[in-house]
Amino acid sequence: MRRRSWILIPLAALVLSSLPAVAGTPGESGFLSLRMAVGARETAMGGAGVAASTGASAVFWNPSLLAFEQAGTDLMLQHQRSFGLFDKETAVLAHRTGIGVIGFIFTGLYSDDIERYSEDNVGVSEGIFNPYQVAVGMTLSRRMNDRLAIGVGAKLLHEEIDIYGGTGLAYDLFISHKALIRGLWFGASYTNFGPDMTIDREPYPLPTALRLGLAWDPQMEWLADKLTFAGDLIFPNDGNEKAHIGMEYRLVSALSLRVGTKVNYESQGMTFGAGFRRHDLEVGYAFEDMTNDFEPAHRFSLRILFGPEG
Numbered sequence: 001m002r003r004r005s006w007i008l009i010p011l012a013a014l015v016l017s018s019l020p021a022v023a024g025t026p027g028e029s030g031f032l033s034l035r036m037a038v039g040a041r042e043t044a045m046g047g048a049g050v051a052a053s054t055g056a057s058a059v060f061w062n063p064s065l066l067a068f069e070q071a072g073t074d075l076m077l078q079h080q081r082s083f084g085l086f087d088k089e090t091a092v093l094a095h096r097t098g099i100g101v102i103g104f105i106f107t108g109l110y111s112d113d114i115e116r117y118s119e120d121n122v123g124v125s126e127g128i129f130n131p132y133q134v135a136v137g138m139t140l141s142r143r144m145n146d147r148l149a150i151g152v153g154a155k156l157l158h159e160e161i162d163i164y165g166g167t168g169l170a171y172d173l174f175i176s177h178k179a180l181i182r183g184l185w186f187g188a189s190y191t192n193f194g195p196d197m198t199i200d201r202e203p204y205p206l207p208t209a210l211r212l213g214l215a216w217d218p219q220m221e222w223l224a225d226k227l228t229f230a231g232d233l234i235f236p237n238d239g240n241e242k243a244h245i246g247m248e249y250r251l252v253s254a255l256s257l258r259v260g261t262k263v264n265y266e267s268q269g270m271t272f273g274a275g276f277r278r279h280d281l282e283v284g285y286a287f288e289d290m291t292n293d294f295e296p297a298h299r300f301s302l303r304i305l306f307g308p309e310g
Contacts, residue, residue: 029238030204031157033109033133034170034192037061038078038090040284040301044273045230045246046260050213051176051187052230052246055303056092059103062187062213063139064151064176066094066101073306084295085112100142103153109133116162129162139172147178155192157206161199168197170206183217208237226250230260240264246271254278258286267291273299280305 039057042049049061056074078090113128141151153172177186196203213232232244246260256275273286288297
């Protein structure tokens with residue numbers, strides 16, 4: 001137990017030391033595709049996933065949750081269309097081993113054609129360009145005891161905007177706790193911290209965020225294994241605190257219905273979706289409502305399970 005304490009103390013200290021830096025100037029962070037959620041299930045539940053995520057998508061939300069699942073391998077593929085302009089493709093793999101759970105994640109955000117204009121010839125197009133962002137990451141998580149698990153992650157980032165490009169690194173910390181109350185889970189993450197990235201000799205911070213969450217599966221006989229409530233509080237480094245709230249109702253073993261909302265956002269609100277499962281395959285869909293004349297976002301995911309599920 002003493003040995004485990006020495007591991008947890010620096011983890012907690014690093015998270016707590018970051019708190020004064022949270023809530024900086026709105027819009028100052030870059031590489032915002034890191035904030036675009038992974039997993040149709042969590043997205044449809046209002047983006048509340050740090051304590052409720054399951055399967056491969058937990059590599060994004062909180063891979064320490066995977067340490068409580070049974071042996072097996074998960075693969076998730078996702079396509080997302082946002083703002084009528086961007087496509088994001090994601091592949092996530094989680095593999096459980098004797099030393100813990102190893103996760104791999106790839107995300108690529110690509111833009112439609114954008115017209116290029118110069119300052120000299122106002123209104124005269126000088127061609128098109130296609131900005132993009134790519135992130136490749138790895139996580140490792142393991143249980144410390146029957147109720148506590150931790151995880152760490154690192155990502156290699158690359159961004160191209162017209163003729164300019166930049167590469168950087170980002171790091172993540174995760175923790176999850178299975179409460180004494182049956183069906184109650186707590187989770188926390190501190191994500192995307194690291195050195196500033198640079199585009200055209202201009203540095204900008206990454207979208208670092210502290211996220212605290214809980215999930216509850218009521219254990220009453222008529223609701224057991226049927227319902228999940230989830231909620232996250234987010235403390236970003238470039239804006240006000242935010243909240244994500246959602247729920248999932250498993251109507252039958254093959255069909256789950258999901259709904260949620262986001263609080264303290266200017267252009268995001270209600271979410272909803274569904275998951276369809278047959279044996280080791282699951283197809284998910286999520287809809288995200290947008291305000292301020294933005295087009296809604298649609299997300300499709302395919303999950304493939306190799307081996308038993310926790």
